[in-house]
Amino acid sequence: MKIGKSLYAFLLLFCCLTAVGFANTQPLAKKGVVDLRRQSFFEKIPLDGQWCFYWHQLINPNDTTKHNACIVDFPFKWNGFSLRGETLPSFGYATYQLTVLLPSKTPPLSLSVPDAYCAYRLYLNGKMVAEDGRVSNTPEGFEAHWQNNIVDVPTGVDTLKVVLQIANFVHSKGGISKSIVIGERRMIDLSRRRSEAIDLLLTGCLFMGGLFFLGLYIFGNRDKAILLFSLYSIVYSYRIIGVNNYELHTILPDISWYVTIRLEYISLFAGIGLFGLYTLYLYPRDIYKPIVYVIGSICFLFSAASAVLPPLYFTQLINPFLIVTVFCLVFIPYVYIKAYRNKRPGSGYALASSFSLMVVFSISLFHYWAIIGPLQLLNFAGYVSFFFLQSLILSHRVSFALKRARAQAEQGLKAKSEFLSTMSHEIRTPLNSVIGMSHLLLKTNPRPDQVEHLDVMLFSANNLLAIVNDILDYNKIEAGKIVFEHTEMDIASIAGNIVAGLQNSANDKGIGLKLQVDSALNNKVIGDPTRLFQVISNLVHNAIKFTQAGGVEVGITVKGQTEHDVTLSIWVKDTGIGISKDKQKLIFERFTQADSSTSRGFGGTGLGLAISKRILELQNSTLQLESEEGKGSTFYFIQTFLKSIKTVEQLKKEDNLPKEDNKPFTGIHILLVEDNPMNVLVAQKFLQRWGADIDVAANGLEALNKLDISKHQLVLMDLHMPVMDGYESARNIRAQGISIPIIALTANLPGEIQLKVKEAGIDDIMVKPFLPDELYRKVLHYI
Template sequence: MLPIKLHAANHRYVKIALLLFVVLLLMSNTGMSMKLPAYPTAKKGVLDLRSAAMNEKIPLNGEWLFYWQQLLAEGDKASHPNIVEFPSLWNSGHKINGRELPAFGYASYRLTVLLPKKHGDLRLTVPDVYSAYALYVNGKQVATNGKVSRSDEGFEPYWQYKTIDFGQNADTLNLVLEIANFVHSKGGITKPLYIGDREVVRLDRQQDEAIDLLLTGCLIMGGLFFFGLYLFGNRDRAILLFSLYVLVYSYRIIGIDNYVLHTIIPNMDWYIAVRLEYLTLFVGIGLFGLYSRYLYPLDINGPTLNVIAVVCFAFALASLVLSPYYFTQLINPFLVLMMFCLIYIPSVYLIAFRRKRPGSIYALSSSIALMFVFAISLFHYWGFLPQLQVLTFIGYVSFFFLQSLVLSHRVSFVLKNAQQQAEQGLKAKTEFLSTMSHEIRTPLNSVIGMSHLMLKNDPRPDQREHLDVIIFSANNLLGIVNDILDYNKIEAGKITFERIEMDLLAIARNVVNSLQTSANDKGITLKLVGDEQLKSKLIGDPIRISQVITNLVHNAIKFTPSGFVEVSITVQRQTDTNITVKVAVKDTGIGISADKQDLIFERFTQADSSTSRGFGGTGLGLAISKRILELQNSSLELISAEGKGSVFYFVQTFQKVVNTLPEITEKNKLPQQGMPFAGIDLLLVEDNPLNVMVAQTFLKKWGAGIDVAVNGEEALQKLDVNKHKLVLMDLHMPVMDGYQAAKAMRNKGVTLPIIALTANLPDEVKQEIADAGIDGIVVKPFLPDELYGKVWHHLFK
């Protein structure tokens, strides 16, 4: 008994698995043996096949004459023979003069085969023996494996399948089989010789070889696949151990029993082959045990598997360092370990199945298939069953296929969890960025608003310069926040594009005008070149087009120390309904080397790490522009030479608006003089004192009367529909937020315009604002003109 104790909770499952195992053994033994035909057997060294049908493979089993320590074909005088059952090992119960025979020695087996008078071409098959033989038929040597000798000098072991053909004239075969063994712990032969129709025997062997080769190929490819999955996947040890087990076990298919590998590689060294045969057996069982441990670690008893692994790898080490005589004796105790594993591992899978572990149903099914295969193998090893290779093949394929399903289910389960975690992470990131945007925009609103207020109070020239720096820096910070949010939105696939009328030339002109000061400060020329063929409005998203052009022009100004930046719009082709234009931004800046031109389009990346220190920026502008264009079936292209400047351009096709552009005239300006809101009372709902001060200062300057509420609940109490003409509502407030307050007002029948004041981007709150009944939105930080224009529009529209 092995010193292994089962966990108490496992006993019931072990009993169930043992019952299944016994049932499979009985099925494989009785069910298959009933199909085996009854062949004639030899009697006292004579096998009479004269009345047998030779169109089948007939085993030459029965009573053979046995001559211990005699090589009859080599001149030894035949003494009184012993009658032995063939095939059998001579050191398994054979006695001569009351003495059991040792494993080392040599002997001759003799049989006379009487054939029918009429038969076709015959073929005799000779299997491997322990561990060298010479076969003589009618006094002529017809097959050898290794070299037979009377001592270990000159003796050579070898295992290989051999065949001998006979013509139609043969009527009697006198067989003498000389066997010698001086290396293995077993002596003699355990597999029968067969004789039968040549074609039948040939096809049967081809079938055996084909099955072995096919199964070996499947195992090697499957093992390499799972090994690659481990290397390039999540480094799951269960996958690694299964891949190693499959690769190791593939040798068990091609390298033993039929010895197909020896046919492929003739003269393969016997000592290497026998070590591989036992090594793969010991290591294979150990790897499978460890694989099961990592597959279901919570359902298996760790110390039990540790003992199994230690025993297996100790036996494997013995097969490497000991002589074959010693390590081949380990097979019987190892079979005890195998029997235990065949009971214990299915019990573990049964526990995993009861606990609903991923893929456990496939693991349990595979263990049943493996038990069936091993039942056939063990009974074949003990001589109770023929090889039954087709059934073994089906069992092996079922086992490895089901185990592959286990790992596939495991990988799928891991990927599904990873996907869920990624989605949760993306959601958390989006919420975090949205919160950070709100928290950054809120104080920026105060910074920018107060700076504009101070600029309108006729500051001294030095104060004006300082205020300009504050506004410039605040706007830069706002631009960085916007870039990060835009890229996050693009990555999440939440970006949308409008399809409205737009004036592309006017958009480009506004971009150039807005950045003209930045160009003048650096002493470079910024100009716009428009194509006279562009006379129609286009259908597109003016905000996104403006964003792309602004990014390109801003980058060009930033990286151009001297010279010029030119924005050009060129019509490439047009029809009555569509027009294709090329928008290019050319500069005389630092340029980009050829090896860095792909790199600059990556997020958070600039061509040179020193660039960010010299010119600033997050490296998101070009990445955002590139993705915006790609989502509109266009692409951002680059022509550049280091030190000579760059040209960024894109070509895009737009749908035309039929109307021709009117002559450009000065827009009607909103009245800015005096106090246009005099006599108008507004309700400002805002919890941030600084934002209250900024908005209140601007609105009072324009003549409006202001009542302030610090949350939605207070706003409902202070609202007077007979007094107030408009509500400015912050969305994020304590007690009651702006959405709830607006809904409550609408539910009470309030029809006053409600304008949201929020640090969120419009797209983020568009649906919520519509649901709450809010009429408009002003995004913090807001410019005075933006707030003025929005209030004017809703008061006097």
């Protein structure tokens, strides 16, 4: 029942595709003239319709002699056409003519010219602009070649005289079977590049996949199904790069047409035969073998004919071979359905792949019959899904357990990557508003108790951001590639802020939380305050979480000091549940807690201790534990720091930003490009307090329209916006020769986007959420 519904859905899909193919509302040429004066060229327009056709005449575009024309429906193959009582052969030559009426003003236009049977010359307004092969009125001067070309339309013209000369002395068809299309130059070029990229990508996937399975066969269990599928993938990869768009002919323009035409047909005939044999060895008990042998014999006989006969003969085999193709289109899914009902290994993937195969071959057939367009993206998706599903079948045959484990691992890595990427952006964006608004509130003369609360909130928000960054950067921590800062920091202040920030959590549980700092610690030290905060914060947070009665104590003890350095013992002691001896090493593993019931009782991922341990190890320190089950735990580490030459009091005075009342940015005009209203508000408030005049643009396109180089001295550019993102907007600004400084505002980590930012011409990066002093220093530097 489900299979029947799927077949109905498939038929409905292609009825819709057929309807799309017929629903062509583009203007058609009439009696050799097509009027495009009212057309928009954003979408490609096929120059189809009635063209003037001159049989056995290669008319010079500048020839004023009147010739006897015949009106034909373009694209037009002349073989078999009845002209004045004569049936035209495939061998011959002819000229096609069309007059195109264009608007007086148009964007730069181009023509996309397909291949023809089997050589052509194209003239626009009397000038030859493209040639494929060599056109001649005799076989001696003729040379065949197939290649798709893009031709620029002359600018400033309102009439386009198109003359297309075609000659054929080798193929069973003569003329042209594909449309010439006109459109905006950038869209034509983009379409061509997209098609080339898809074909090259798909070719590479098929060819490398074929080599992989060939290696698997040679060094594996010698499964003939794997061998046949590898040969099929390698053979059929030529169909992608050597047919339709003819990228191979573009890459190798001097390659012999007689070689490529044989490869084109051999790859089709042999490909179907190889796939039939592959299916036979895949499910031998579910297939009627004589049918496969007959199909295989036909395919390889046709392949042999393509290798030895002249093109005139073997190119006529395509129509009878379509019967074989249509039969296979029904027969292969039938075999897979039977295998699925018999519960063969991998038959579910095979059945799914058969629908992809039906999509691919149906698109190819409907396109060959000129019912629909190439539908390249859908075709690409069909190919990818088909070969992917077939790969799953073979992987299943090699090792089902290995395949399942790998699929689960890949799915987990993908989910983790997507989750972390999403959480990074989603957490940073609101944090920008939280941190920014906290700073603004601190500037509005709050009460002393409010100042204390805002300080704690601001400190917690900043370090929440640091924790998010560290979690996202955990792979670097594991690999030892993390870079540590070496700045002056007040360890006592860091620990005090942690205790203050977590005091409410301790109070909610009815336990104590206090801090002890050795009075011998008189200097600031050199280190990484963010990493230190993360380690201590993880330890204190865990202690509170696992303590139900009593309290938590944080301590900093001076173990020894000299004139230049100081050795500190930093410890967190609790009266919690404790950890048994046999579980004390286990808790330092990532995503692990001492007991599976612990996560249910107390929550958490078990990641904090693993991160803390790795951070300390990369700084030549060790996280150590003393614990007794039921009595509590003490986590501690000993680390040596260089002393700062300045006292704590001196550095506190230097840390203050310039007073806002001085308005140091008075007279400075800044263009702020940001689509998030809260982020606009935060940045705007700070900059205006410093005296700057702000213009706001909601997206990159609006920024291009608002940017005034005589007025603005700086652009603050968000990177992810609707309509036009910051990268494209910056590229457009630089393309206009504008050298105004651009600072990117982004919630991404700098390492993820550094190359793209540089290529876009952006001068610097500010990561959201940004601090006021960071914004101040960046703006000050560039203005």
